Amino acid sequence: MTGGFVGRTTELGRLERLLSRVQDGHRDLPGVAVLLRGRRRVGKSRLVEVFCERSGVPSVFFQASQGASPASQRADFAAAIAESRLPGRDLFAPEAVLSSWMALFRQLAAALPDDQGSIVVIDELPWLLESDPSLEGALQTAWDTLLSRKPVLFVLIGSDLAMMERLDDYERPFHQRGTVMVLPPLSPAEVGSMLALPAADAIDAFLVTGGLPLVCQEWTPGDTLDAFLCATLSEPTSALLVSGERSLAAEFPAHLQAQHVLAAIGNGERTWSGIRGKLSTGTDQMAASSLTNSLQLLEAKRVVAAETPLSTKPAEKDRRYRVADPYLRFYLAFLRSGLSLVERGRADLLIRQVKRSWTAWRGRAVEPVVREALLRLAPELGWPEVEAVGGWWNRQNNPEVDLVGADRAGVAGKILFVGSIKWHASTPFDLHDHHTLVRDMAMIPGVDPQTQPIAVSRTPAGDLPIRSFTADDLIAAWPG
Template identity: 70%
Template sequence: MLPPLNPAEVGAMVGLPAAGAIDAYLVTGGLPLICQEWGSGQSVESFLAVSLADPTSALLVSGERSLAAEFPGYIQARTVLAAIGNGERTWSGVRAAASAGAEPMAASSLTSALRLLEAKRVVAVDTPLSARPAAKERRYRVADPYLRFYLAYLAAGLPLVERGRGDLLLRQVKRSWYAWRGRAVEPLIREALLRMAPELGWPEVEAVGGWWNRQNNPEIDVVGADREGAANRIIFAGSIKWQSTQPFDQHDYAALVRDVTAVPGFDTSTELLAISRTGTVAGVPAHSIGTEDLLTAWRSLPRNGHPA
């Protein structure tokens, strides 16, 4: 099997500018067989309309083939993975979603399933990054971008496609696409910032993650630190605004300034980042990162350099 393309390679293959290339990567995961079916310059909506009309399209068949190969007979692991793929991020949320009826899944069964998924690198585990470790505040996510999209939309929608109603599945995708994309792009942005850190003037950055507390209020989308675990320095912190028309503005900056003080280790030397799909308005006193900046993280890389 050919290794996945990285986001810059996806953009070159499907003939889209940076913002569209990132969208295409979130849908395809860089899988060459899927990217080959993406027409040059084709929008996400147009590509999905064509792919969801064909039950044999690479977009639809690749997910089940991958899962069947990875988890033959692992029913509980598949159930837990489906819960995470549908947006559950906490241990209790995953357990509730994976439980059958009123009978909760046994804690030992859930723990075993999560360990298997982590060992196979199908699920990634994030913890808040700051000067104060918070290992108990674990969040789970599907590690592979394509599988994340497949589980969120396609797995449950296959019966519609088989009945010739891919249009209904497309409607479901469009209904929540912007919210899903805003969450799905976060790991890619963090990976890009880790790669870019030396060029941005922060060669000491060894870890990029996010930060949240038990109440999930506030949440900081991006935190760059000098090491994993208990960081000595919080070098940068930022907010991601991944909208199609609204740039990062003064209101977004004010919210970042207010919330970032909750991050243990934040101080006046911490650089603030404004990360946006549609740019940053003039006058925002933060380091602006856009889609072209993010793609440079994967340009001039070896063939298989791609996000985790």
């Protein structure tokens, strides 16, 4: 049943268009493959399940198991086909032994209809590839010689972002054979629509839930943030509490050091030396190579983002790190260490900790959200040249500027706007903040008289000689 499913209209529409291409009937090779990737618990499986149910065509949905042997995976895949609505499902008898992936795909192709569209889904493909690397080549051969000749939408889903990206790399067997889809978390606008919240509260809700559908479903529409936290943090098995632990265990099962590095970044350490100092004890210094390797792993898996000051001057030595996953930002800052309090029945202490640090944490956590919104809105705001929105700082962090809009990432050619974010509940951007911004922006390499100062505030900035944006302006960056 899909009656309670909300949002994802853009993604459902794209899948529907791909299925209509399969059903066109005029294409030489009617099959279409889709490589769908996204972070764990972002709703990939549910999206495709809903799509299959609504499509009305025969389909089979197979979910791989982590650590299972190739033979048992093939047996489970065959069982899923036998229980599906594919017209040739009877070819997969319970006692059949499929000795190779090619044997399974050959039989699958025979089970697919020739006179109508169908859907085949393999969920958590990276787990299959981990247990049997030969599958990647078999997948390419089966697609080229068998499956692409059928009117089938072949959906391959994966949560390991780096591995799913590599599948489409040049010289990899499946290169350019699939349409790439990336499923992001629910946007702030989608969160606001789902939870019946005004723009400023919707952005706050996004910062806490990370846009994870399972977490958002625990939020009663119209409830305040305080009401949500009191309700969900009193339950140790709530999605808000357990999603982070499960994601980290699945993402880094054998990389405890990477988890420690991630936790340090999630708790506010942003520099290489700061992270190393946090993870070193007394005279026992963390090895530089170990930290570098962990950071490279975290970046490759898209869990951590590395940033440099955005200006017309190179500044690689001033690199900073932040948690890229919007849900993990809140989880690592508060919930990972607070889970033991909930389990002891003292959720009130955790809630007190969140409230005590909320204003300072939110002020930092909202920065990437504001930057993405301005990047999306830049053309209609009069800055069509803007291709990157970041921040700027010097080695002493004095000053530290929240927003820099430039014509390119890395080393910019032109700075088009510079801005400050004041995300307080009741205090807007004021004249003092304006004077500070004008003073600080003069220090940024590349700023010239044409560079516009801007203000971003949770509430209207009032009558100031500066272009300003509020939460209502930012939320328009995403379709609701």
